[in-house]
Amino acid sequence: MENIILEMRGITKTFPGVKALDNVNLKVKEGEIHALVGENGAGKSTLMKVLSGVYPYGSYDGDILFNGEVMAFSGIADSEKQGIIIIHQELALVPLLSIAENVFLGNENIEGGIINWPHTFKRTQELLKKVGLKESSATLVGRLGVGKQQLVEIAKALAKDVKLLILDEPTSALQENDSAKLLDLLLEFKAQGISSILITHKLNEISRVADSITVIRDGASVSTLDCQVNDISEADIIRDMVGRDLANRYPARDSHIGELLMQVREWNVWHPDSLDRQMIHDIEFHVRAGEVVGIAGLMGSGRTELAMSLFGKSYGKNIQGKVSLRGQEVDVSTVPKAIQCGLAYVTEDRKELGLILEETIQTNTTLANLERVSSRGVIDETIERRVSEEYRKAMRIRTPSVFQKVMNLSGGNQQKVVLSKWLYSQPDVLILDEPTRGIDVGAKFEIYSIINQLADDGKGVVMISSEMPELLGMCDRIYVMNEGRFVGELDKAQASQEKIMSMIVNA
The missing domain is CATH 3.40.50.300 (P-loop containing nucleotide triphosphate hydrolases)
Known part of the structure; x- marks a missing residue:
């Protein structure tokens, strides 16, 4: 027995x-x-x-x-x-x-x-x-x-x-x-x-x-x-x-890639506490309208450091290089300036850096663009409620009310609130750092569908993920990163787990 x-x-x-x-x-x-x-x-x-x-x-x-x-x-x-x-x-x-x-x-x-x-x-x-x-x-x-x-x-x-x-x-x-x-x-x-x-x-x-x-x-x-x-x-x-079959783990998308949206040139970043340690070396890459671009690499390869340094220089010291959006060089030296230029960054740590857990869905949704719900420096709660309710419905956030504190939501629904916050900032390019970490396959499919919709709407998406099948299933192109450098680039037709790992190992 x-x-x-x-x-x-x-x-x-x-x-x-x-x-x-x-x-x-x-x-x-x-x-x-x-x-x-x-x-x-x-x-x-x-x-x-x-x-x-x-x-x-x-x-x-x-x-x-x-x-x-x-x-x-x-x-x-x-x-x-x-x-x-x-x-x-x-x-x-x-x-x-x-x-x-x-x-x-x-x-x-x-x-x-x-x-x-x-x-x-x-x-x-x-x-x-x-x-x-x-x-x-x-x-x-x-x-x-x-x-x-x-x-x-x-x-x-x-x-x-x-x-x-x-x-x-x-x-x-x-x-x-x-x-x-x-x-x-x-x-x-x-x-x-x-x-x-x-x-x-x-x-x-x-x-x-x-x-x-x-x-x-x-x-x-x-x-x-x-x-x-x-x-x-x-x-x-x-x-x-x-409660249903997922015939395909990744939703289908017909890519319609357009104009050059963002270009990064000669990007170098040093460690914030040790100026003798260079973390990012001469990075160059670009993103087009309607394109999902992946960044593959092992943990510690510098993917998050690159993303955070681009978004208002949130990471690093002595940062050098140029960022252009729609052909014009832009100033991304602070987070407000990066947002104003059309950049958004969905952090890999939604609980620590992406959300105010003690606050409501309504408050979190509008955080990155308070000017649009304010008049003379005072938030109009009626507008804020309407906006957050629109995103709750559009993103299918499972909650009885936008007055629910985000700490009481599941991981997948918290991630949808983070995405809502940054979509409301009306970005041209979204950098998504581990966007499906810690969420289930059903919620992942919904996040993937949102990413596809962003691309269909002409946004540029940069997707960082430790799950190679996710990158292969979602991205039009993939940059491979190792020890702070890009060591390869693959388009969708060429890419495979074996090729990505080979580039990392042989770098």
Whole structure:
């Protein structure tokens, strides 16, 4: 008989006016990797908050059984005592503390009221070895890259004697080799008998490591798929997630490429804190009306630094070079000047740099062009409401009202608010930095359709993405970037993953 470590029966969670979870059922076997998938807003995070005690016993209907016993968690501390550890998408680490301090934060080795530091550092080093990190346990977490910080979070979970590890979008900010290492680590944990729940939008990761898949749609569990018994295709998962077939992951577009919109020449950028480090070297590229231009490259290749330096010199020092729009050289030395010239930049970090999370959809939508909703320096809320409502409908933002705070929206809907903000600034050229990071396939398709519509409307689009299939599926041309330089250019007919990687490796 299969040993079920976790069973969630008939979980129903209601917020005022909204049923977030409706009779959800989930079973996880001991020593398996169980994928939990669904569109943004489907209820995955809410279900995990119920499991971890963020939403305590009594605030939901249904039962949680762990190792066959009914649990009544009143908070995270209760679930962690049972060995249920969640690693959230936004890492809960303190940059100015050491790895050891972070690993045992809230779980300190205390003897006689005093922290036993020698034991703490020794134990941390043992845990780092388990997760494949060679850094000293005394290293400050702020000096680590995102991939290594993710491994510190896992070491922190292991320090709490984890029995069920839950990872929420663990690879969303990682490049391919770091993602592969993390998935390999999950397989090692599986061999040691540790169960895992993997929440991810990357279906190729599910195909690689998952033993079972539970699909949630609109707050209800719609299917459980056994990967050990059946050959589960990505199309099967997508159909259950979105309730329909996506015949093509990327919407078709007939390209009508027109006049030269933007040209960048001899663009050089130095590091903002180390003027001896040149980050961008002699970049030259152009974008035409109706064209989607991709920039491919590994994490750290300089793609975001290039984009931010072009948009009002938001990154870098001693920036040199020329930018022309519609044949005229323009001044992009500040963000307001860049916007005025017709540039817009959708950041890769929508929560930190793209939105004011505590504010409403209405407020966020008009932020980049307040002059159009103002009179004599005072915002006309009637106009602002009308504008935001128009964008809510046009962008199909799923929300009961434009007065909803954006922090309460799903990732895909937050991204639509960011796009709305910049479209309202009436740009000629939009730079989209990882526009579909952390959102599901259904929402991705909607974002792709918006990008196509922008191109059809004669806008120029520059698209930065770490997902090569996305660039190949969406772009008319692709520039390949490595170590701050463009090392190749491919048109749609020539481009392939193999050619792009070859250009990067042989640069």
